[in-house]
Amino acid sequence: MKEKIKVHVADDHMVLIEGIIAMVNTDEAIEVIGYSQTGTEVLDWFAKNKADVLILDVNMPGKDGIEVLKSLSVSAKKPKIIMLSSFDDIRFVKELTTFGADGFVAKTSAGEHIIKAIKSVYEGQSYFNDEVKEGLFNLFVGQDVPKGQRPDEAAEKIRTLTEREMDVLKMIAKEYSTTEIAEALHISIYTVGSYRKNLLKKLNIKNVVGLALFAVKNKII
Secondary structure, eight states: OOEEEEEEOOSSSSSHHHHHHHHHHEEEEEEEEEEEHHHHHHHHHHHHHOEEEEESOOOOOSOOHHHHHHHHHHSOOOOOEEEEEEEEOOOHHHHHHHHOOEEEEEEGGHHHHHHHHHHHHHOOEEEEOOHHHHHHHHHHHHHHOOOSSSHHHHHHHTTTOOOHHHHHHHHHTTTTOHHHHHHTTTTTHHHHHHHHHHHHHTTSSHHHHHHHHHHHHTTOO
16 A cells, blocks of 8 residues: 555644544545644644645744744754645745745645645645746746846756756656656656756756746746
């Protein structure tokens, strides 16, 4: 039997936690193994336990979701992290990705997106509901290029990539899952993971969200 995706839910409202658990329980591939109602509880739980995916509310008492995100992003036990909030300003969401978020789902559309989001980030992809995704790409393409990603610097980094790394980068930007990349290139999912790590290191980017945005900005796709 295939191992289930283990999920931890963090929100200060028990009714929302119960709602997410109820939604997740409709999918046999996912299992909620814990929940927290404060940022401190989240960090304490992950100090002793491990989950594949964390659904994390931005606004919580004590340490808020952003503080928790920053702490877990530098942890050796970092789970994939989906941020949850009723505030979906594009610049705010983009800031969350720079802190290490793998995805974002607005609370108003959690019922529609949460299961797909869990499976996507578990597979190594980013996930945003459609409005946020479109806004992120428009923002990134239209803004000043961040330091380290200016055309000359980006071109130099791109030249260090192998042909296979470029293939993987293009597929990441096109939202292929890890499994889909592996099947398309006839390699194992573990090899895909290795290529992804190499891309993050060579391009000095924190997560797959950044890889996708880098590919779009530099017209790789």
